[in-house]
Amino acid sequence: MTSEEKKPGWKSLPMGAAVLEPGSSLQYKTGDWRAFKPVVDKEKCINCLFCWIYCPDAAFIRKEKWVEVNYDYCKGCGICAKECPKEAIKMVEEQK
């Protein structure tokens, strides 16, 4: 959720925090939790997919020769940078 989005008040929310629509977790974009973002150096990336396997949020997108990050959901945990055998992922502080 981005802070600019207008959120509903208590009177219009379903009682007891019920989520009435299945699969709605995709709408909950957790990218704004991030303090540091992973930046992939395409030159160094060997497409081993360690990051893709280790990412707890499935926020890596496979490309033919390298990986990209889905910043809508990446929470910035840094596991990918830690696991990358080629040090191709750097954690860069988010600028607000």
Added chain:
Amino acid sequence: MTIVGMTGDEAVAYAVKQSKVDIVAAYPITPQTIMVERFSKYVADGEVQTEYVCVESEHSAMSACVGASLTGARVFTATSSQGLALMHEMLYIASGLRCPIVMGVANRALSAPINIHGDHSDMMGSRDSGWMQIYAENAQEAYDWTIMAFKIAEDKNIQLPVSVNLDGFIISHCVEGVDVLEDEGVNQFLQTRKPLFILDPEKPITFGALCFTDYYFEFKRQQVEAMLNVGGVLDKICKEYKGITGRNYNVLETFGMEDAEAAIICLGSTAGTAREVARKLRAQGKKVGVVKLWLYRPFPTEEISAVLKHVKALAVFDRAISFGAPYGALCSDVVSALHTLEENPRIFNVIYGLGGRDIEPSDIEFAFNEALETARTGVVKEETMFLGVRE
């Protein structure tokens, strides 16, 4: 009219039987055990269609009740003391997910030291859990409130769990004549539960999703609103129940309050003793009265303020201690309820009956006389009196 000899626990079990409950998940604990023991017999004898879930603890009992309630089932459980303490975590989940579960609580002291007898420390320890709390004075009230509790809890504007409290042993185990309804009368009064949303594989929805800083507060505000709706709904349901039973219930009951100068306010079985003593004192020309609270949560602030505003002195009886607090829980709430009055009664707190210690008519008379003395002098001698403890 059918009068049946029953203990308070049996009266609750009978009310649950007539309320056509879908699921009971419970773990036995003294002095509640007879509620679920009797009910399990109804199940074994095929007298009810209820699914009885045997669980390994009260934490699991309440967890099973929450899950069952979310499928749209009518759900009952029962507990006491340590059992209630063990389900404490789940109490908040039941109220937060808006599960209209009814729970019989035979009130019992909490350990340590271990004790099985009646006081209110168990339910008072859960007073902020978002559950409605009703206190019965006798087996009849336990029966009546259990039936009404389902209807109150399941009302579309409430959807909150409720505990029906009865003093351990004093009510739970004493046999009294209970005027019971015909099954058909209960059926017509209660009808089947109409849940707002249910867990249904055909139409998947989610209960218990994560709510962070951006949503949690709104759902707590909803619970506050539900509590605010209780007074009006309870009033309507009590009137309807009076129509079929002739018995008059509401948030509180008074005795002698029309002209009382000194009063006692209390919960549960103590009210009967207090009324009897008040009757005797009033025959001697002493202007005393009794306020018995049926509904403790939500706290009926306005009604209490209305019945107590002309009283000069008030003894608030707490059968539990709130350690380190200015008063016991009930007294703190009464003081809060009255603080906006222009002229407050003089108030003192009477802590009594812990661990099931008897409260005798002579104890009540002593408290009334202290209150009358306070009314006369305008001075509270002792803010908190421990009635019946050995020095």
